Amino acid sequence: MxxxxxxxxxxxxxxxxxxxxxxxxxxxxxxxxxxxxxxxxxxxxxxxxxxxxxxxxxxxxxxxxxxxxxxxxxxxxxxxxxxxxxxxxxxxxxxxxxxxxxxxxxxxxxxxxxxxxxxxxxxxxxRFQPAFLKATEILESEKLGKLKMVRSDFAFNAEKDASQRLYNIDLGGGSLLDIGIYPIFASLMALGKPTEIKTHTQFGFTNCEESIIMSFKYANNAMASLVSSFASHSSIQTEYWCEQGYLRLNKRWFANAQISIWEKGMELEEVVPVEPIEGKGYQYEAAHVMQCLxxxxxxxxxMSFQITLDQLEILDRVRADAGIVFPKHDFKSPNENELLAKRAE
Ligand SMILES: NC(=O)c1ccc[n+]([C@@H]2O[C@H](COP(=O)([O-])OP(=O)(O)OC[C@H]3O[C@@H](n4cnc5c(N)ncnc54)[C@H](OP(=O)(O)O)[C@@H]3O)[C@@H](O)[C@H]2O)c1
Known part of the structure:
Protein backbone atom coordinates (compact mmCIF):
# COMPACT_ATOMS: atom_id res chain seq x y z
CA MET A 1 0.00 0.00 0.00
CA ARG A 127 12.87 21.18 -12.54
CA PHE A 128 9.88 18.82 -12.51
CA GLN A 129 7.73 20.32 -15.27
CA PRO A 130 7.02 18.00 -18.23
CA ALA A 131 7.93 20.71 -20.78
CA PHE A 132 11.24 21.52 -19.11
CA LEU A 133 12.13 17.82 -18.84
CA LYS A 134 11.27 17.28 -22.51
CA ALA A 135 13.37 20.28 -23.57
CA THR A 136 16.31 19.00 -21.51
CA GLU A 137 16.00 15.56 -23.14
CA ILE A 138 16.05 17.09 -26.66
CA LEU A 139 19.07 19.28 -25.88
CA GLU A 140 20.98 16.40 -24.29
CA SER A 141 20.30 14.19 -27.33
CA GLU A 142 22.21 16.80 -29.41
CA LYS A 143 19.62 16.34 -32.15
CA LEU A 144 20.04 20.11 -32.70
CA GLY A 145 23.83 19.96 -32.34
CA LYS A 146 25.89 21.59 -29.61
CA LEU A 147 24.30 24.28 -27.45
CA LYS A 148 25.99 27.66 -27.95
CA MET A 149 23.64 30.22 -26.37
CA VAL A 150 20.82 30.40 -23.82
CA ARG A 151 18.50 33.41 -24.01
CA SER A 152 15.96 33.61 -21.22
CA ASP A 153 13.68 36.25 -19.73
CA PHE A 154 11.12 36.65 -16.97
CA ALA A 155 9.52 40.06 -16.44
CA PHE A 156 6.23 41.54 -15.36
CA ASN A 157 5.18 45.01 -14.33
CA ALA A 158 4.83 44.53 -10.56
CA GLU A 159 2.62 46.67 -8.35
CA LYS A 160 4.71 49.51 -6.92
CA ASP A 161 3.80 48.75 -3.31
CA ALA A 162 6.57 49.16 -0.75
CA SER A 163 4.69 47.08 1.82
CA GLN A 164 4.85 43.95 -0.38
CA ARG A 165 7.85 41.61 -0.38
CA LEU A 166 8.75 42.28 -4.05
CA TYR A 167 9.99 45.80 -3.28
CA ASN A 168 11.04 45.25 0.36
CA ILE A 169 14.79 44.87 0.68
CA ASP A 170 14.50 43.32 4.16
CA LEU A 171 12.38 40.51 2.65
CA GLY A 172 14.88 39.82 -0.16
CA GLY A 173 13.05 42.11 -2.57
CA GLY A 174 14.04 42.78 -6.17
CA SER A 175 13.49 40.86 -9.38
CA LEU A 176 16.69 38.81 -9.18
CA LEU A 177 15.84 36.39 -6.34
CA ASP A 178 12.17 36.33 -7.21
CA ILE A 179 12.13 35.80 -11.00
CA GLY A 180 15.70 36.33 -12.28
CA ILE A 181 16.48 33.04 -10.60
CA TYR A 182 14.48 31.25 -13.33
CA PRO A 183 16.65 32.35 -16.30
CA ILE A 184 19.70 31.55 -14.15
CA PHE A 185 18.27 28.08 -13.54
CA ALA A 186 17.67 27.56 -17.29
CA SER A 187 21.30 28.37 -18.03
CA LEU A 188 22.68 26.40 -15.05
CA MET A 189 20.88 23.21 -16.05
CA ALA A 190 22.04 23.48 -19.67
CA LEU A 191 25.56 24.91 -19.35
CA GLY A 192 26.67 24.60 -15.71
CA LYS A 193 28.47 27.40 -13.88
CA PRO A 194 29.76 30.37 -15.89
CA THR A 195 33.37 31.51 -15.81
CA GLU A 196 32.48 35.20 -16.39
CA ILE A 197 29.48 37.26 -15.29
CA LYS A 198 28.61 40.83 -16.33
CA THR A 199 25.46 42.76 -15.43
CA HIS A 200 23.50 45.97 -15.97
CA THR A 201 21.07 46.91 -13.21
CA GLN A 202 18.28 49.40 -12.61
CA PHE A 203 17.20 50.14 -9.03
CA GLY A 204 13.53 50.90 -8.20
CA PHE A 205 11.60 53.30 -5.96
CA THR A 206 12.51 51.54 -2.67
CA ASN A 207 16.13 51.21 -3.76
CA CYS A 208 15.60 47.53 -4.52
CA GLU A 209 17.01 46.13 -7.74
CA GLU A 210 14.13 46.31 -10.23
CA SER A 211 15.60 45.15 -13.54
CA ILE A 212 18.74 43.21 -14.35
CA ILE A 213 20.45 42.08 -17.53
CA MET A 214 23.02 39.32 -17.07
CA SER A 215 25.64 38.07 -19.55
CA PHE A 216 27.38 34.80 -18.76
CA LYS A 217 30.33 33.18 -20.53
CA TYR A 218 31.34 29.54 -20.11
CA ALA A 219 34.60 27.60 -20.35
CA ASN A 220 33.39 25.92 -23.57
CA ASN A 221 32.75 29.38 -25.15
CA ALA A 222 28.97 29.03 -24.89
CA MET A 223 27.18 32.13 -23.56
CA ALA A 224 23.91 33.12 -21.90
CA SER A 225 21.88 36.32 -22.06
CA LEU A 226 19.40 36.53 -19.19
CA VAL A 227 16.94 39.21 -18.06
CA SER A 228 14.48 39.81 -15.25
CA SER A 229 12.41 42.86 -14.42
CA PHE A 230 9.52 44.19 -12.37
CA ALA A 231 9.29 47.28 -14.63
CA SER A 232 7.70 45.86 -17.78
CA HIS A 233 6.13 42.76 -19.24
CA SER A 234 8.14 40.32 -21.32
CA SER A 235 7.37 37.29 -23.47
CA ILE A 236 8.68 35.01 -20.66
CA GLN A 237 10.46 32.60 -22.97
CA THR A 238 13.66 30.60 -22.96
CA GLU A 239 15.54 29.82 -26.15
CA TYR A 240 18.40 27.40 -26.62
CA TRP A 241 20.44 28.25 -29.73
CA CYS A 242 22.36 25.24 -31.06
CA GLU A 243 24.72 24.67 -34.01
CA GLN A 244 22.03 22.93 -36.09
CA GLY A 245 18.85 24.67 -34.90
CA TYR A 246 17.08 26.07 -31.87
CA LEU A 247 14.50 25.12 -29.25
CA ARG A 248 12.16 27.57 -27.58
CA LEU A 249 10.14 27.09 -24.43
CA ASN A 250 7.28 29.48 -25.12
CA LYS A 251 5.28 31.79 -22.82
CA ARG A 252 5.50 30.84 -19.12
CA TRP A 253 8.47 28.67 -20.05
CA PHE A 254 9.12 27.87 -16.37
CA ALA A 255 5.87 25.86 -16.06
CA ASN A 256 3.26 24.67 -18.53
CA ALA A 257 5.08 25.83 -21.66
CA GLN A 258 4.75 24.78 -25.25
CA ILE A 259 7.99 23.78 -27.03
CA SER A 260 8.91 24.88 -30.57
CA ILE A 261 11.95 23.62 -32.44
CA TRP A 262 13.55 24.56 -35.71
CA GLU A 263 16.26 22.53 -37.43
CA LYS A 264 18.47 23.55 -40.35
CA GLY A 265 16.55 22.70 -43.55
CA MET A 266 13.08 23.16 -42.05
CA GLU A 267 10.87 25.83 -43.53
CA LEU A 268 8.87 26.47 -40.36
CA GLU A 269 9.17 25.73 -36.65
CA GLU A 270 7.59 22.55 -35.29
CA VAL A 271 5.65 22.19 -32.05
CA VAL A 272 6.87 19.33 -29.86
CA PRO A 273 4.03 17.52 -28.08
CA VAL A 274 4.18 17.69 -24.27
CA GLU A 275 1.70 16.02 -21.92
CA PRO A 276 -0.87 18.55 -20.65
CA ILE A 277 -0.67 19.26 -16.93
CA GLU A 278 -3.42 19.12 -14.37
CA GLY A 279 -3.73 21.95 -11.87
CA LYS A 280 -0.95 24.55 -11.84
CA GLY A 281 1.92 22.06 -11.84
CA TYR A 282 3.12 22.22 -8.21
CA GLN A 283 2.14 18.57 -7.66
CA TYR A 284 5.22 17.28 -9.50
CA GLU A 285 7.72 18.58 -6.94
CA ALA A 286 5.46 17.42 -4.08
CA ALA A 287 5.15 13.94 -5.58
CA HIS A 288 8.93 13.82 -5.97
CA VAL A 289 9.44 14.68 -2.28
CA MET A 290 7.24 11.75 -1.28
CA GLN A 291 9.10 9.41 -3.66
CA CYS A 292 12.38 10.47 -2.02
CA LEU A 293 10.93 9.82 1.43
CA MET A 303 17.03 18.85 -7.35
CA SER A 304 20.24 18.11 -5.48
CA PHE A 305 21.98 20.19 -2.80
CA GLN A 306 24.69 20.87 -5.40
CA ILE A 307 22.22 22.40 -7.90
CA THR A 308 20.82 24.64 -5.16
CA LEU A 309 24.30 25.68 -4.00
CA ASP A 310 25.55 26.32 -7.55
CA GLN A 311 22.50 28.50 -8.14
CA LEU A 312 23.03 30.51 -4.94
CA GLU A 313 26.73 30.92 -5.73
CA ILE A 314 25.85 32.30 -9.19
CA LEU A 315 23.29 34.65 -7.59
CA ASP A 316 25.97 35.87 -5.15
CA ARG A 317 28.35 36.55 -8.05
CA VAL A 318 25.64 38.37 -10.01
CA ARG A 319 24.87 40.50 -6.94
CA ALA A 320 28.57 41.27 -6.43
CA ASP A 321 28.84 42.54 -10.01
CA ALA A 322 25.54 44.44 -9.83
CA GLY A 323 26.04 45.97 -6.36
CA ILE A 324 22.93 44.32 -4.87
CA VAL A 325 23.22 44.00 -1.09
CA PHE A 326 20.81 42.61 1.50
CA PRO A 327 22.19 44.36 4.59
CA LYS A 328 20.42 42.14 7.14
CA HIS A 329 21.81 38.95 5.59
CA ASP A 330 25.08 39.58 3.81
CA PHE A 331 28.25 39.48 5.84
CA LYS A 332 29.95 42.78 6.40
CA SER A 333 32.96 42.25 4.18
CA PRO A 334 35.72 44.55 2.97
CA ASN A 335 34.10 44.75 -0.43
CA GLU A 336 30.63 45.63 0.88
CA ASN A 337 31.47 49.32 0.96
CA GLU A 338 32.74 48.95 -2.57
CA LEU A 339 29.40 47.39 -3.59
CA LEU A 340 27.40 50.15 -1.94
CA ALA A 341 29.59 52.79 -3.55
CA LYS A 342 29.12 51.16 -6.96
CA ARG A 343 25.38 51.24 -6.48
CA ALA A 344 25.42 54.92 -5.50
CA GLU A 345 27.24 55.86 -8.74
N1 LIG B 1 7.39 28.46 -7.11
C1 LIG B 1 6.63 29.47 -7.49
O1 LIG B 1 5.97 29.44 -8.51
C2 LIG B 1 6.54 30.67 -6.60
C3 LIG B 1 5.59 31.67 -6.90
C4 LIG B 1 5.47 32.74 -6.02
C5 LIG B 1 6.29 32.82 -4.92
N2 LIG B 1 7.23 31.85 -4.68
C6 LIG B 1 8.11 31.95 -3.51
O2 LIG B 1 7.35 31.70 -2.34
C7 LIG B 1 7.74 32.58 -1.29
C8 LIG B 1 6.51 33.34 -0.80
O3 LIG B 1 5.98 34.09 -1.85
P1 LIG B 1 4.45 34.65 -1.84
O4 LIG B 1 4.28 35.34 -3.13
O5 LIG B 1 3.52 33.58 -1.46
O6 LIG B 1 4.57 35.73 -0.68
P2 LIG B 1 3.42 36.33 0.23
O7 LIG B 1 2.10 36.24 -0.46
O8 LIG B 1 3.90 37.64 0.70
O9 LIG B 1 3.35 35.29 1.45
C9 LIG B 1 4.43 35.07 2.28
C10 LIG B 1 3.89 34.59 3.63
O10 LIG B 1 5.02 34.42 4.49
C11 LIG B 1 4.63 34.66 5.82
N3 LIG B 1 5.63 35.52 6.48
C12 LIG B 1 6.42 35.16 7.51
N4 LIG B 1 7.20 36.15 7.90
C13 LIG B 1 6.90 37.20 7.12
C14 LIG B 1 7.35 38.54 7.08
N5 LIG B 1 8.27 39.00 7.91
N6 LIG B 1 6.82 39.35 6.15
C15 LIG B 1 5.89 38.91 5.29
N7 LIG B 1 5.40 37.64 5.30
C16 LIG B 1 5.91 36.79 6.21
C17 LIG B 1 3.23 35.27 5.79
O11 LIG B 1 2.35 34.24 6.18
P3 LIG B 1 1.58 34.26 7.59
O12 LIG B 1 1.22 35.68 7.81
O13 LIG B 1 0.46 33.37 7.30
O14 LIG B 1 2.49 33.75 8.64
C18 LIG B 1 3.00 35.60 4.34
O15 LIG B 1 1.66 35.46 3.96
C19 LIG B 1 8.85 33.47 -1.86
O16 LIG B 1 10.10 32.98 -1.47
C20 LIG B 1 8.68 33.34 -3.37
O17 LIG B 1 9.89 33.43 -4.10
C21 LIG B 1 7.33 30.78 -5.49
Missing part, protein backbone atom coordinates in the same frame (compact mmCIF):
# COMPACT_ATOMS: atom_id res chain seq x y z
CA UNK A 2 1.27 3.50 -0.81
CA UNK A 3 2.42 5.40 2.26
CA UNK A 4 0.40 8.52 3.07
CA UNK A 5 2.25 11.69 4.13
CA UNK A 6 0.76 14.44 6.30
CA UNK A 7 1.69 17.79 4.75
CA UNK A 8 1.89 21.09 6.60
CA UNK A 9 2.08 24.61 5.22
CA UNK A 10 4.32 27.18 6.91
CA UNK A 11 3.18 30.70 5.95
CA UNK A 12 -0.30 31.19 4.47
CA UNK A 13 0.46 33.59 1.62
CA UNK A 14 -0.19 33.57 -2.12
CA UNK A 15 1.96 30.68 -3.28
CA UNK A 16 0.97 28.50 -0.32
CA UNK A 17 -2.61 28.56 -1.56
CA UNK A 18 -1.69 27.49 -5.12
CA UNK A 19 0.64 24.76 -3.88
CA UNK A 20 -1.93 23.40 -1.43
CA UNK A 21 -4.61 23.21 -4.14
CA UNK A 22 -2.25 21.07 -6.26
CA UNK A 23 -1.48 18.79 -3.28
CA UNK A 24 -5.10 17.64 -3.59
CA UNK A 25 -4.16 15.97 -6.89
CA UNK A 26 -1.89 13.51 -5.07
CA UNK A 27 -3.59 10.49 -3.47
CA UNK A 28 -0.74 9.93 -0.98
CA UNK A 29 -0.73 13.57 0.25
CA UNK A 30 -2.86 14.35 3.30
CA UNK A 31 -3.66 18.04 3.81
CA UNK A 32 -2.96 18.03 7.53
CA UNK A 33 -2.02 21.45 8.97
CA UNK A 34 -1.47 25.10 8.11
CA UNK A 35 0.42 27.62 10.24
CA UNK A 36 0.44 31.38 10.14
CA UNK A 37 1.82 34.04 12.46
CA UNK A 38 -1.84 34.82 13.01
CA UNK A 39 -4.23 32.06 14.15
CA UNK A 40 -7.27 33.52 12.39
CA UNK A 41 -5.40 33.61 9.08
CA UNK A 42 -4.33 29.98 9.55
CA UNK A 43 -7.90 28.94 10.40
CA UNK A 44 -9.31 30.71 7.38
CA UNK A 45 -6.67 29.17 5.08
CA UNK A 46 -7.19 25.68 6.57
CA UNK A 47 -10.99 25.91 6.29
CA UNK A 48 -11.00 27.25 2.76
CA UNK A 49 -8.53 24.72 1.36
CA UNK A 50 -9.36 21.75 3.57
CA UNK A 51 -6.57 21.24 6.11
CA UNK A 52 -7.43 19.39 9.33
CA UNK A 53 -5.56 21.69 11.72
CA UNK A 54 -4.56 25.34 12.01
CA UNK A 55 -1.78 26.80 14.13
CA UNK A 56 -1.14 30.42 15.11
CA UNK A 57 2.65 30.00 15.20
CA UNK A 58 5.24 28.16 13.15
CA UNK A 59 6.76 26.61 16.28
CA UNK A 60 3.48 24.93 17.25
CA UNK A 61 3.33 23.43 13.77
CA UNK A 62 6.77 21.83 13.89
CA UNK A 63 6.10 20.59 17.43
CA UNK A 64 3.14 18.53 16.19
CA UNK A 65 4.50 14.96 15.95
CA UNK A 66 1.96 14.06 13.27
CA UNK A 67 3.44 16.47 10.69
CA UNK A 68 5.57 14.55 8.15
CA UNK A 69 6.49 17.22 5.57
CA UNK A 70 6.57 21.01 5.84
CA UNK A 71 6.31 23.28 2.80
CA UNK A 72 7.95 26.64 3.57
CA UNK A 73 6.18 29.48 1.75
CA UNK A 74 7.52 32.55 3.55
CA UNK A 75 9.62 35.34 1.91
CA UNK A 76 13.18 34.35 0.86
CA UNK A 77 14.56 36.38 3.79
CA UNK A 78 13.02 33.88 6.22
CA UNK A 79 13.79 30.56 4.49
CA UNK A 80 17.02 30.04 6.44
CA UNK A 81 15.36 30.59 9.83
CA UNK A 82 12.28 28.52 8.98
CA UNK A 83 14.20 25.64 7.39
CA UNK A 84 16.38 25.35 10.50
CA UNK A 85 13.21 25.36 12.63
CA UNK A 86 11.73 22.48 10.61
CA UNK A 87 14.90 20.44 10.28
CA UNK A 88 15.83 20.62 13.96
CA UNK A 89 12.34 19.21 14.62
CA UNK A 90 13.13 16.44 12.10
CA UNK A 91 10.45 17.49 9.63
CA UNK A 92 11.06 16.72 5.96
CA UNK A 93 11.28 20.18 4.37
CA UNK A 94 10.37 21.53 0.95
CA UNK A 95 11.55 25.15 0.87
CA UNK A 96 10.40 27.68 -1.73
CA UNK A 97 12.83 29.43 -4.07
CA UNK A 98 14.95 31.46 -3.68
CA UNK A 99 16.16 28.80 -1.25
CA UNK A 100 18.08 31.43 0.75
CA UNK A 101 19.38 34.98 0.45
CA UNK A 102 22.97 33.86 -0.15
CA UNK A 103 25.11 30.75 -0.50
CA UNK A 104 26.29 30.94 3.12
CA UNK A 105 22.71 30.55 4.37
CA UNK A 106 22.11 27.71 1.90
CA UNK A 107 25.22 25.86 3.12
CA UNK A 108 24.01 26.16 6.74
CA UNK A 109 20.56 24.83 5.82
CA UNK A 110 22.05 21.84 4.00
CA UNK A 111 24.44 21.14 6.89
CA UNK A 112 21.45 21.20 9.26
CA UNK A 113 19.59 18.65 7.08
CA UNK A 114 22.60 16.36 7.16
CA UNK A 115 23.13 16.76 10.94
CA UNK A 116 19.47 15.90 11.55
CA UNK A 117 19.38 13.19 8.89
CA UNK A 118 16.26 14.89 7.53
CA UNK A 119 15.08 15.49 3.96
CA UNK A 120 15.49 18.97 2.47
CA UNK A 121 14.84 20.23 -1.06
CA UNK A 122 14.41 23.56 -2.80
CA UNK A 123 10.90 23.86 -4.26
CA UNK A 124 12.18 24.69 -7.74
CA UNK A 125 9.09 23.50 -9.56
CA UNK A 126 10.48 24.10 -13.07
CA UNK A 294 9.61 6.41 0.30
CA UNK A 295 13.21 5.62 -0.71
CA UNK A 296 14.60 6.86 2.66
CA UNK A 297 16.55 9.74 1.07
CA UNK A 298 17.46 13.07 2.68
CA UNK A 299 18.46 14.62 -0.66
CA UNK A 300 16.81 14.61 -4.08
CA UNK A 301 18.95 13.47 -6.98
CA UNK A 302 16.89 15.64 -9.38
Missing amino acids: TKQYRWAILGCGKIARKFAEDLKLLPNAVLYAAASRNLKRAQQFANEIGFEKAYGSYTELVEDPKVDIVYIATPHSHHHEHALLCLTHKKATLCEKAFAINAREAREMIACAKENNTFLMEAFWT DAGKIESDM
